Amino acid sequence: MTHPFYAIHSHGLIRVAAATPRASVGDTGANADATIALAREADARGVDLVVFPELNLTSYAIDDLHLQTAQQRATLAAIATVVAASATLRPVLLVGAALVRNGRLYNCALAIARGQVLGVVPKTFLPNYREFYEKRWFASGAGLTGLTIALGGKDVPFGTDLIFAARDLPGFVFHAEICEDYWAPTPPSTAGALAGALICCNLSASNIVIGKARERAMLAAAQSARAVCAYVYSAAGPGESTTEVAWDGQGLIHELGEQIAESKRFATEPELVVADVDCERITQERLRFGTFNDAATFAGTPETRFRRIAFDHTPVLADGGLERAIRRFPFVPNDPARRDDDCYEAFNIQVEALSKRLVAAHAETIVIGVSGGLDSTHALIVAAKAMDRLGRPRSAILGFTMPGFATGAGTKANAWALMRALGISAEEIDIRPAARRMLEDIGHPFSDGDPVYDITFENVQAGLRTDYLFRLANQRRGIVLGTGDLSEMALGWCTYGVGDQMSHYAVNSGVPKTLIQFLIRWCIRTDQYDAATDAILATILAQEISPELVPAGADGALQSTESMIGPYALNDFFAHYVIRHGLAPSKIAFLAWHAWRDAGLGAWPQDLPTDARIAYDLPTIRHWLEKFLVRFFATSQFKRSAMPNGPKVSAGGALSPRGDWRAPSDGIATAWIEELRSSVP
Known part of the structure; x- marks a missing residue:
């Protein structure tokens, strides 16, 4: 080439x-x-x-x-x-x-x-x-x-x-x-x-x-x-x-x-x-x-x-390969021993941080929405360990599953199974009546017979869930535990204000999605919990990531997060090199291409399921990198500028405006997009 x-x-x-x-x-x-x-x-x-x-x-x-x-x-x-x-x-x-x-x-x-x-x-x-x-x-x-x-x-x-x-x-x-x-x-x-x-x-x-x-x-x-x-x-x-x-x-x-x-x-x-x-x-x-x-x-x-x-040396501007191993998951070491060390530290950073916030806030309870998805699962197991460390009963964790118009039976069942396995206090609040009333009050054309699944329809549900959680925390002398992760904050994949962007403490905000998956596997492998909890954690790991805000289509396909914003494996790769190293988009694309172009090349983390070992070609990388750059630089900084407290976990960086990342909320992505388009074939 x-x-x-x-x-x-x-x-x-x-x-x-x-x-x-x-x-x-x-x-x-x-x-x-x-x-x-x-x-x-x-x-x-x-x-x-x-x-x-x-x-x-x-x-x-x-x-x-x-x-x-x-x-x-x-x-x-x-x-x-x-x-x-x-x-x-x-x-x-x-x-x-x-x-x-x-x-x-x-x-x-x-x-x-x-x-x-x-x-x-x-x-x-x-x-x-x-x-x-x-x-x-x-x-x-x-x-x-x-x-x-x-x-x-x-x-x-x-x-x-x-x-x-x-x-x-x-x-x-x-x-x-x-x-x-x-x-x-x-x-x-x-x-x-x-x-x-x-x-x-x-x-x-x-x-x-x-x-x-x-x-x-x-x-x-x-x-x-x-x-x-x-x-x-x-x-x-x-x-x-x-x-x-x-x-x-x-x-x-x-x-x-x-x-x-x-x-x-x-x-x-x-x-x-x-x-x-x-x-x-x-x-x-x-x-x-x-x-x-x-x-x-x-x-x-x-x-x-x-x-x-x-x-004088004369640069070579032809393909000479790459004599360097590029980790597909830059937040996660390939070496099993180092990975276990990192997971131990990451998990305990989160537990220690949450424990301190509970004591400082004089909170008697933790209020958390449990969806049955990765992020709320991880936040919940961190909360359980924090309560154990403080010598408090896990029943002081108040878990709420809040089904909406598209909540799947599987994820809801997983949420209940996890809450029961951990021994927390568990309740269910059906948000559909309140959501329907709000949609009617604002004149939204939604009805069961003629649905309109727009961003308002989605955010009404996300906002109501957060609203309930804050009022429950007021009522029950607790704090709302945020579940959103670093990947979602990088992409702005959260509902601002009265939505999943907000909480009293965002314990996952320094942890990217790919690391959360490995952290949960580490918890299973190192017996952090009992067999019943391990079994449901493994089930949750195996399911597709979905916001479950829009009902399945006629073909039965669930709403897929990654089909809308791109694979989290790529997005976390992009985020690492943007946040931590500030590399040009063309350089990030070059590294991503060498890391991901062949599923058979290089070492995969041993505990990554075989069916997750996929490849991405350069056009795919280029496509999703451009989407990432727009979301990161142009459309989502205002959400990060107002994000709640949460611990920095990875040396790869954090996005709090009080910590690693400071940027204007009204910035533009032009320089990054033009560099990508002009330099990547």
Whole structure:
């Protein structure tokens, strides 16, 4: 596919790789050949930047041989060989070599691109404890700025003040540090990131001992989170001297604290672990994270001290695939252990929040409308757990099922079954007589013989339910518990004011629909309730989502929420990238297409029913994304501006005007719609 939409470079993604070549004990010619072989493989895979291990050309564990002239000259020859080979290769190469300058030997990272050395960065922190003796051979690069080094007949920028930036590919800006540098309390990459680098790289030797791989991953994750960057780490692998130590060849790629790729360790063959890092996402995160910019100011504005070495790279605007796993459900981890941890936290956040509100409001009861649908079900089980935690009887939860003109027998039965299973106080109020009277009073043409199913018909029912609940709360010294979720608030899929948009406390307002489904499954799986409750929860999960405000048609088909507003799986995907990351619609469409285009690709959460594992093509994604943008930006903000209190639950964001999201109620969606239409085929 040749349309620019399909190219990663159109969306701020940069393809990086951590390389693990077969090492040697000082055979620089073999090291150069191994480096070139992996560079060519990276070129074939469309990689933009390859990070090699520390001293991969010289060899690391050769001890005093570092101080031999023959070894130093052999290193220069190996560099020249790699530089020459790079002339016809696409990737920028970060290679390691020991170089002599002004009577000192430095452990260096060399940035090589298309036949030239862009710059040389010396290692700052030299380990000289336990098995390390680097100060015996090397000088530290600390304080060396604004300098050059003679290399290949040219003066090349040399110092710890270098970042490298592509002239023609925004976001492709990287910094290099070496091994011990990121074990230090003040890693050089912190200053590099504050100076503008979005990709921080570590060329490492790092021998392996028990537990060290976990330590490296922890440091890479921490640095990518703290410095708000991508972090590419490459450790030396098999072939280095094992006279005193051993090597595992760990390669890691992290982004904003999350590991997105890892190599095999102790591999017998050379390896290239590749991933596409999202530099637009990193930039957007820095825009939102004011502390990052404060840190740059407090550090004396490093960008004024760093030299920005520019190079030409030439973006590729064709489909090169995507080397990155995109979660179909961004609010829900794929990994079962992490998902259970997240569900535990989300559920208990809601329970704790509601418990505090009950105590603060001096409420004796909770009043809740129970429809038999997902949202009211989840709010009700949260309420039951809150009462348990406070030592109050569940009978203080007053559940009301309020059938209207289209309430199905199945959902009504589910509502009753759930209330009975949980042991709450349960009643039924038929709203149809009051709704019919209101419709007659306002002159609505509705009648059983000649129905008109318009928005007024629907909202009369939704409004009456809320009106009853508030008056019941007044009467019975309670609070009305809201059931609407974050997905509905994002879409404005709620009746404003005297309707399901309003409550005394909106316990689900920070939880998207897709997460609610997994939370209920988690409650079943972890025995939060008894078997009878679990059985009815499973039944509710299996039913179609419907507002049940309009009676079934002649064909018996129920009113379907998702047929009107789009699949919640897609809407939650869109919401995550709009609310949390502020990405352009074309970028969101690109990510959604890669996540959803094939039901057989990638990992699905294990507890997702097989019949829910479906695919969406690009036209479908584009269609529903445009609908989402209109609803989110143009038509529903006024509902969010007046939403009741409710806890933030997910790091993916919340929509309260007092919390994560502030926007004008009279905004328009033009910029987003035009970007989508002009950029997505």
